[in-house]
Amino acid sequence: MKDGRFLTLGIETSCDETAASVVADGRFVMSNVISSQIDIHTAYGGVVPEIASRKHLERINDVIGKALSDADVTAKDIDLIGVTYGPGLVGALLIGVAAAKAMAYACDIPLVGVNHMHGHIAANYLEHHDLEPPFMALIVSGGHTEIVNVPAYNKCEKLGGTRDDAAGEAFDKIARVIGLGYPGGPKIDKAAKEGDPESAAFKRVYLEPGSLDFSFSGLKTQALNYLNQERMAGREINVNDVAASFQEAVVEVIADKAVMAAEKYGQKRIVMAGGVASNTRLRALIAEKAGAKGIDVLKPSPILCTDNGAMIASAAYYAYKNGEEPTLELDAVPGLEF
Amino acid sequence: MNILAIETTGKYGSAAVINGAGEVFSAISTEEMNHLKGMMLLIDEALREAGIDKSELTHVAASVGPGSFTGIRIGVVTARVMAQMLDVPCVAVSSLEAMAGRVLDDAVSKGSLYVVPIINARRHQTYAGVWEAEFTSDYEHKALSPVMEEKQYMIEDLLKELSSMIAKLEAEASGRAQSLKAMLGNAVYFTGDGIDAYKEIIESSLPEGTYVFADEELRYQHAESVTEIALKRAMAGKVLGYNELMPEYMRLAEAEQRLKAGTLSERIRKPVQI
Ligand SMILES: Nc1ncnc2c1ncn2[C@@H]1O[C@H](COP(=O)(O)OP(=O)(O)O)[C@@H](O)[C@H]1O
Ligand SMILES: [Mg+2]
Numbered sequence: 001m002k003d004g005r006f007l008t009l010g011i012e013t014s015c016d017e018t019a020a021s022v023v024a025d026g027r028f029v030m031s032n033v034i035s036s037q038i039d040i041h042t043a044y045g046g047v048v049p050e051i052a053s054r055k056h057l058e059r060i061n062d063v064i065g066k067a068l069s070d071a072d073v074t075a076k077d078i079d080l081i082g083v084t085y086g087p088g089l090v091g092a093l094l095i096g097v098a099a100a101k102a103m104a105y106a107c108d109i110p111l112v113g114v115n116h117m118h119g120h121i122a123a124n125y126l127e128h129h130d131l132e133p134p135f136m137a138l139i140v141s142g143g144h145t146e147i148v149n150v151p152a153y154n155k156c157e158k159l160g161g162t163r164d165d166a167a168g169e170a171f172d173k174i175a176r177v178i179g180l181g182y183p184g185g186p187k188i189d190k191a192a193k194e195g196d197p198e199s200a201a202f203k204r205v206y207l208e209p210g211s212l213d214f215s216f217s218g219l220k221t222q223a224l225n226y227l228n229q230e231r232m233a234g235r236e237i238n239v240n241d242v243a244a245s246f247q248e249a250v251v252e253v254i255a256d257k258a259v260m261a262a263e264k265y266g267q268k269r270i271v272m273a274g275g276v277a278s279n280t281r282l283r284a285l286i287a288e289k290a291g292a293k294g295i296d297v298l299k300p301s302p303i304l305c306t307d308n309g310a311m312i313a314s315a316a317y318y319a320y321k322n323g324e325e326p327t328l329e330l331d332a333v334p335g336l337e338f
Numbered sequence: 339m340n341i342l343a344i345e346t347t348g349k350y351g352s353a354a355v356i357n358g359a360g361e362v363f364s365a366i367s368t369e370e371m372n373h374l375k376g377m378m379l380l381i382d383e384a385l386r387e388a389g390i391d392k393s394e395l396t397h398v399a400a401s402v403g404p405g406s407f408t409g410i411r412i413g414v415v416t417a418r419v420m421a422q423m424l425d426v427p428c429v430a431v432s433s434l435e436a437m438a439g440r441v442l443d444d445a446v447s448k449g450s451l452y453v454v455p456i457i458n459a460r461r462h463q464t465y466a467g468v469w470e471a472e473f474t475s476d477y478e479h480k481a482l483s484p485v486m487e488e489k490q491y492m493i494e495d496l497l498k499e500l501s502s503m504i505a506k507l508e509a510e511a512s513g514r515a516q517s518l519k520a521m522l523g524n525a526v527y528f529t530g531d532g533i534d535a536y537k538e539i540i541e542s543s544l545p546e547g548t549y550v551f552a553d554e555e556l557r558y559q560h561a562e563s564v565t566e567i568a569l570k571r572a573m574a575g576k577v578l579g580y581n582e583l584m585p586e587y588m589r590l591a592e593a594e595q596r597l598k599a600g601t602l603s604e605r606i607r608k609p610v611q612i
Binding site for chain 2: 043044048050051053054057058060061062064065075090091094095097098101102103104105106107328329330331332
């Protein structure tokens with residue numbers, strides 16, 4: 001407690017970002033430290049789990065220390081620690097979990113484990129201070145493409161998800177193939193702004209009527225074939241056009257299904273989360289499609305879309321306030337479900 | 339001084355506390371590879387046994403490897419963050435040195451000269467080191483001094499070195515009256531889970547009667563032996579800030595090896611050119 005506010009420290013190490021943050025009353029970001037390893041993994045064309053684990057270990061103390069000092073508090077002021085315990089890379093997760101437990105024990109602070117996906121949704125509580133469940137959530141990230149009904153804090157009913165690649169994964173793969181490099185999502189987003197989304201007719205995969213699932217692997221194959229054909233025919237490939245066309249095929253389906261889910265469940269709000277939620281075209285298109293049906297779309301600012309400790313702190317706060325038992329026996333669960 | 343030591347480089351995690359009087363209290367997991375889930379409870383148990391509050395700790399020590407990469411990280415991170423939060427220094431202890439220390443009494447009592455901890459690193463690889471046991475004739479004083487570098491060895495290479503060390507001893511002994519067997523009995527004392535993996539290779543490489551294996555109760559890592567080395571090191575002022583406590587992996591990540599060797603798959607490293 002400081003100045004009458006309940007302080008939560010959130011710790012996140014599920015993939016390639018070492019992050020920690022102090023959040024007041026579950027809603028107000030007092031510090032948000034994110035140490036990204038992107039520069040290191042770029043040399044390998046993607047995240048190397050063993051290297052990610054080694055880097056998390058080297059950085060975790062300073063990241064936690066800076067989260068405290070940026071918020072102008074000390075460990076003694078912290079009322080609750082929340083840490084991501086899954087899903088994610090097991091070697092990466094366990095750095096955050098071990099650090100959180102050591103701090104919780106050393107400083108006598110209660111600790112709760114947080115589902116990373118609940119964290120992504122909670123990012124919206126930090127951005128929109130009046131937002132409360134229920135709402136429809138759309139989670140689009142490197143590992144997930146999911147439509148989730150959220151009836152209450154940290155309660156998630158998964159209505160649909162990807163049957164193969166996640167949206168971010170599809171972006172990353174195509175970006176690599178067209179030479180944009182890693183991480184692909186933001187680079188596709190940028191290139192697409194200069195390109196023609198109708199230059200190549202990529203299919204929109206809706207699956208069975210009414211399905212809220214996704215499939216992006218067919219689209220990926222189609223894009224690869226298209227690139228091969230063009231190359232065989234000796235035509236020069238316009239990277240911006242391919243990026244724009246591919247992106248449009250991905251985001252159109254996502255936007256349509258999110259709106260369909262909200263309508264079906266009578267939700268008046270769609271809440272976006274995950275790294276791909278910062279895609280500018282997806283943000284614009286979903287706002288347009290939902291707006292036409294009188295549905296509001298909320299999204300966190302890009303800094304809260306990527307993996308961060310603040311969203312974990314917020315989710316931890318609501319879990320704790322709703323009676324979740326603190327534990328020093330937390331384990332990492334790489335395949336944790338919603 | 340009250341030092342907490344954490345050992346998670348092997349199968350069974352353990353925590354131990356050594357107090358100013360040199361008394362050691364410890365707790366060890368009964369479950370394999372339960373380091374992450376179980377460590378805080380082991381630490382709490384060791385502290386309670388010792389009757390020491392965490393705020394009374396003066397140092398946090400960790401066995402920093404070699405061993406299981408995951409295990410090493412859990413122990414090192416736990417030690418680093420506890421030290422940071424309790425505002426005390428860290429002490430780094432090699433898992434191999436602690437393993438050697440653990441069997442020193444037994445090795446000396448069996449007349450062994452060389453103590454060789456070997457950790458299984460799979461595919462004929464080991465992390466190992468060789469120490470010479472020094473002791474006075476009344477066994478009052480015992481110590482270990484390193485004679486071969488702690489690093490990754492092919493088990494066959496390590497055994498070749500040990501064979502020639504045994505041969506040298508034989509040559510020295512040959513001029514003397516005592517029977518060779520008595521001079522060389524159990525010259526080499528092996529400990530560590532490398533025994534479980536490479537027993538047959540060892541048995542077929544060294545002359546019978548020149549070596550002995552540690553019993554299972556002494557064979558594996560234990561935080562108790564980490565505290566003893568940590569205490570000496572702390573008294574000598576060899577302490578580290580929490581950020582300086584680093585794992586001793588003894589091996590690059592596989593992708594790093596391949597990047598250095600230039601054998602990282604082309605597809606991964608370079609974007610496809612079109
Ligand atoms: N502007 C963007 N457009 C599309 N994808 C993006 C954008 N920004 C980030 N991404 C994608 O988001 C993913 C990372 O998001 P994140 O939530 O960190 O994923 P995860 O935690 O599942 O790895 C990556 O696949 C990245 O390419
Ligand atoms: Mg994420």
